[in-house]
Each structure stands twice: as structure tokens, then as C-alpha cells.
Amino acid sequence: MTMPDPSRPTLSPPDPSTGDGPLVRWFWHSYLRPQSGLLAVAFLIMVIEGSTLGALSFMLEPLFDRVFGSGSTGALWLVGGAIFGLFAVRAATSLASKTLLARISQRVAANMQSRLLAHLLRLDMRFFQDNSPGALIERVQGDTMAVQGIWISLVSGIGRDVVALIGLFTVALMIDPWWTLAAVVGTPLLILPAAILRRYLRRKAMHLRDQAGERATRLDEIFHGIQAVKLNRMETHQTSRFDAILSRIVTAETKAAFGRAVLPSLVDLITGLGFVAVLILGGREVAAGTRTTGEFMAFFSAMVLTFQPIRRLGDMAGLWQIGAASLQRIAALFAMNPAHNRPTQGPHPQTLPPRLSFEDVQFSYGDQPVLRGLSFEAEAGKLTALVGPSGAGKSTVFHLLTGLSDPAHGTVRIDGIATTDMALNDQRALFSAVSQDAALFDESLRDNLTLGHTGMDDPQITQALTTAQAAGFIAALPNGINTPAGPRGSNLSGGQRQRIAIARALLRDTPILLLDEATSALDAASESALAMAMEQAAAGRTTLVIAHRLATVRHAHRIIVMDQGRAVEIGTHVELLAQGGLYANLHALQFKDQGNPK
16 A cells, blocks of 8 residues: 655645634545545444444343243353354454554554645744744654544544444343433433533643643753753753653643543443432332343343443543644644745746845844845856854845745845745755755765765765865765764764765755855864865856855955845955955954954
8 A cells, every 4th residue: 555645635724713623524534535445444344343242232131031041051052152253253353443443543644744744844944943843843743643543532432332332222222211211311411511521621632732842842952952961061950841841741641631531430420320220220120020130131231331332432522632632733734834925836047157136135033133125246156255243144145045035025036036936946956055054864974965866976976075075084984975974963073064065065066056154164274175175166156155254255256244134345355355344344353363364
């Protein structure tokens, strides 16, 4: 069996505030309906399993009246064989239904997780700035598993327990309708508590899922920042913060468990009340001789056998609220759309390498303005540098160029085409980027270089590694290029990670090269050697460099000096020094102990 295509169109997710009905319909059409064939088989098997209880209680009447009452040993073997056959059918159907449901549930959960991840990856960077990785992991993993558990319980309850109750109550009605009415006399008393518990459990379930997200976030922060934790002796502090979250989870779990247990406990009380009523009413008729012992035992057994199905169905009401809370959170994620509305197809730059331009661009992170009318131009095939103090908006320029964000006002153009008119895939295909935080995945170095792109042969990879000054240290590794990089590249030094990132950018062979402090983790000798290699790599490309060390951009064709979201100075190294402005001041600060190299 093949997995459903995660990109296949599904029913649009409902507004989570519209109630449970739309959520159920969306879940059915999007995830359960593709499994309807297997689900129908499993349901039929559970119907057979549930019907065995009614048949079992029905067989007790001839057991008591024909065997025990009349002493017929022939009937004993017949009734005994029938009862054994019912247990054999129940065992076989239970095994088959549980196996089928496990298969279906795993496919549904995997499909939901795949589609949810694919959807989240379409959202813009602002979403990931507002939602921590740990919380998102919990949404993709924890919430989907909670939904998986509840729908299995619902299907089992409908296919097995409801059918079992129908069969058992049919037997009871056939024996005596008045006894049956006496058995369920207290059922209306459950209506009000069930309505109250529904709202209580939904609130607790939502709170519990939020706390689970906080737990995942805290663990993610601790393990990713383990070096800082150890160097700053934060073990006790981090443990105490984690313990506080666990304490809230324990409290929330306990309250949720209490809420779930209330209804089954009330069912026990109501069922006990019904048993007493039947015992008094039916016992008198058996004692008076108007009813046989077999009839009473068959009826009483039917009522006893309803006990577990009713309890499971009562517990299901609580389970549904917990699962519905997770389903509501998942639907809320699916209802989110990227902030930018891009076409699936758009114009392409005709001249490569292209010219880049910012025209009165404004951009904010929330209420904090970052770019305040930024305007500049990066010439085609030339090296342009962005310099300036921290917080000037230099990295935001890269985000806007690569479509991680779109400008709130103004226009970013590539070869004269507004980026908002381009398809995102087409826009990003133009760029290779290297940042000071060289992100590597916990895969082999080869995988980190190719990033899933095919068509890169060994000579190309070797050339890129050589240009990036990475071939030497890779050759010394035990498994060479097949050596695992480790979590976040932890098996490599900072300089080695940057070399791999540079080689990866060179392999992409795109017309635009973005470098954000790409050599910051290298020593002076390595930086000098790599700078010459990067100059060769930049030939024939439009290159934009963010630099804090001004010595690395002295030979740029144009230097853009940024401050508070604007381009305050533009020129060459020599021209900017002569102006005696911000660039000259930054240069003097960096080289005050080394003279003032020109």
C-alpha cells in the first residue's frame, strides 16, 4: 500500500470556533475517507465481535432451563459447543479488528503529520519567529497522536460497543420489556453531568496541550544550548524550570483524568441502581413462579455484559474532548496561510546575472520598524557590500531578496521584476546563500552538500570543496565525504562548517551569491586564502556581502553603509573614507591600533 500524496487537495479546514461537526467532517474527508475500504472491513469485523455478547447472553436461557432444569446432557454438549464457538469467533474478530485498526491508524497519523509538515514549511519566517521549534514539534507529533487515539476509540465504540449494546438490549427486551425499563430508569440523570463535563474537559485538554508544547520547547532550548548550559553552570536552573513545567502538566493531567473518570463512575452508579431494580422486580416474579430461572439469568447476564461497553462509551465522551482539542489545534494550523500571497507562476529575469534594487523599502517585525525607506542598487555581476552597525537591517535585506519576507512598502526588484510578482521557487532558485550560522543537518557531508539535488557528480563536488578550502580536512575524516555532520554539524568545527556551507553555495551555481559574514569563523590565514577563492567564485555573479570586518570588503565595487534601516552612504572604500562619515568612523574604530590602511 502506498502512502497518500501529502500535496493532494483536501477539504478546507474549518474555523476551529464553529464546533465539532465541521471538524469531524473535515477529518473524515481529508484523512479517514482514503482508508474507507479497510475501515469498512474493520468495522464489519467489530460488528461481528460486538454481536457475540448478545448471542452469549441469549444462550444462557437454554443452559439453565434445558440443561440445569431438565438434566438433559445432550443439550449440555450442544449449548457448551455453541458458547465455545462464540468465544472463538470473538477471539478471532478481536485479533483481526485490532490489527486492521493499527494499520489504518498508523497510515492516518503518518498522512496527517506529512501534510502538516508540508503546510508549515510553506508559511513565512514570521510564523517561525512567533512559534518555537519545540511547540511546533509537539503540534506535529503530539496532537496528531492524540487525534489518532480518539478516532480509534470512536470507531471501536461504534463498531463493537454500540453493536454489543444493541444486541444485549434486544435480548433483554425479548425477555421482558419492563425489566429492561427498570434497568435504564436512571439514565436521564447522566444528561446534565455529561454536558458540564464536556466543557470542563475541553478546557483542560487545551491547557494540557499547551503545557506539552512548553515542555517540548524547554527541552529543545536545553539540548540545543547545552554548551551554554554547562559553561554557565545552569544545570540546576534549567532543571528547576523544567520541573515547574512538569508540575503544571501533572496538575493538568490529574484534573483531566478526574474529569474523564467522573462519567464512567456515574455510569457505574446508574447501572448499579438498574441492577437493584431488576433484581427486586425480576426476583419476585421468579420466586412467584411466573418467570423461569433461565429467563432471569439470561436477562441478568445481558445486563452484566452491558457494563463494560457502557463504561467504555462513557469514557469515550472524555476521550473525545481531549482528541477534539488536538484536532482543533491542528485545524487552526492548517487554516494559517503565508503572509505573502505569491503567484504559482510569474516572470523570470532575462538578464543573468541580474541587477538588484531596493526602492523605498519599509519593513517591520511587529511594531518594531527595521527598514525605513531603504533604497540602493547592486549592479549586475558586481560585488556589493552592506556594512553598518548591528540592528541597521542588513540581514533583513537578505530575507527580502530571498522571499523569506516581503516588504510592507516599496519594491524589491531582480532584473527590474518586483519580487512579489515572482513565484517563490523561481525567486529562490536564483540565490546561493552563506551565513555566519552555517546550518548543517544531521546527515552525511555529501547530503549536506547536495541537499537532495540530483545531477551533482563527484568532480563537481570535489571542485567546490577545493575552492572552499574544505577538501583537505574532509580527506582526513574516517569516512571522508560520507562522514556524518552530527546534530547541527556538531562533529565539525565552526570554520569547517562554514567551509561546507560555502562549498554548498558554490555547488548550486546560481547567478546571485549572498554572503553574511561567511568567513567569520575562520582564522586570518584561512580567511585570506578563502577570500581569494570567493573572489573567483563571485566572478560572473551578482554578489551581495554583509560584513562587519571592513577589511574584507575594501575591494567591493560598491559599499552600502546602512544605519537605522536606511542607506546613509554609498560609494567605494576610498570614496567613503574621503567623505569622513559613518564608514570612516567605523573604519577608524576597527583599525585604531593598526594605523589606517587604505
